Amino acid sequence: MTTFSDIVKKIDSLPPLSHVVMQIQKLYEEGSENVNVLKLIRLIESDATLTADVLKFVNAPKYGFSKKIASVSQAVTLLGTEIIYGLVVEHAMYERLETDPSPYGITTLQFNDMCRLQSALMFQWYSMIDLRDAQFLSPLALIMEIGKLILSKEIKESAYAAQFRRGLAQTSDVSKYEYELFETTSYYVSALLFEHWNLESTFVEILKRMDFEAEESVECLERVEYFRDLLDVIRTAVSVKGILTHTSIDKAAALVKEIGLSEETFLHVAKRLKRHYKQSKGLA
Numbered sequence: 001m002t003t004f005s006d007i008v009k010k011i012d013s014l015p016p017l018s019h020v021v022m023q024i025q026k027l028y029e030e031g032s033e034n035v036n037v038l039k040l041i042r043l044i045e046s047d048a049t050l051t052a053d054v055l056k057f058v059n060a061p062k063y064g065f066s067k068k069i070a071s072v073s074q075a076v077t078l079l080g081t082e083i084i085y086g087l088v089v090e091h092a093m094y095e096r097l098e099t100d101p102s103p104y105g106i107t108t109l110q111f112n113d114m115c116r117l118q119s120a121l122m123f124q125w126y127s128m129i130d131l132r133d134a135q136f137l138s139p140l141a142l143i144m145e146i147g148k149l150i151l152s153k154e155i156k157e158s159a160y161a162a163q164f165r166r167g168l169a170q171t172s173d174v175s176k177y178e179y180e181l182f183e184t185t186s187y188y189v190s191a192l193l194f195e196h197w198n199l200e201s202t203f204v205e206i207l208k209r210m211d212f213e214a215e216e217s218v219e220c221l222e223r224v225e226y227f228r229d230l231l232d233v234i235r236t237a238v239s240v241k242g243i244l245t246h247t248s249i250d251k252a253a254a255l256v257k258e259i260g261l262s263e264e265t266f267l268h269v270a271k272r273l274k275r276h277y278k279q280s281k282g283l284a
Helices: 004-012 019-027 037-045 048-058 072-096 108-126 131-156 161-170 174-182 186-196 201-208 221-237 246-258 263-280
Strands: none
Touching (some): 019 072, 072 108, 072 131, 108 221, 131 161, 131 221, 186 201, 201 221, 221 246
């Protein structure tokens, strides 16, 4: 049985992110609002597969742009530097990790859909409340599930892959089930990955608190915990157990009410996004 320390060792052994991504990361060291946009565009355009990923993302039906976005410059202007940061990190992580989430009962395409719908829901919902925070949290919503790829690899290489899938099908709390097997959760593993690659430190602090009350205190703890609660809404609405189902949306709306925000606003956005998603899959 894989232990938590085994997982930590494997994360520590992962190679650094690509040279282009590390250069892009340096642009963000003084904050996304201070990024040199021209340098960012040139760096993205220097990597053909990264460019293709960014353009594929921005042209997804859920964003509803009336015209096809054909350049990185347009994409950065429309999405903003924060969301572009999330796309760059997602691309870089996929380069370094085996992308097979099948132990969780979903395909790679479904995993990608889940991550991108989480980001879209966060942005479209919370931008109606606080645009700046929505721009900050949308990239995290895009990449917060990445720890599942690490755990998936461990499960596939073990003798308990079938047992994991059976147990997963029976549980309603994926994080609790992960903890029973690994003494950690995929969100905490995501936090460790972000630490290993020196990514946004606030992202690390939020993810560490997704399923645990962290012992160490940090600056702006109340803000970090509030962001955690917002992401809890998102992962409830869109997860491996259900992507924008009637039940998952209602459960997420109940959490919205608990944190003192408008259920009506959330339900309007979630149901609209669900319609767009179903249409894009030919299910409507």
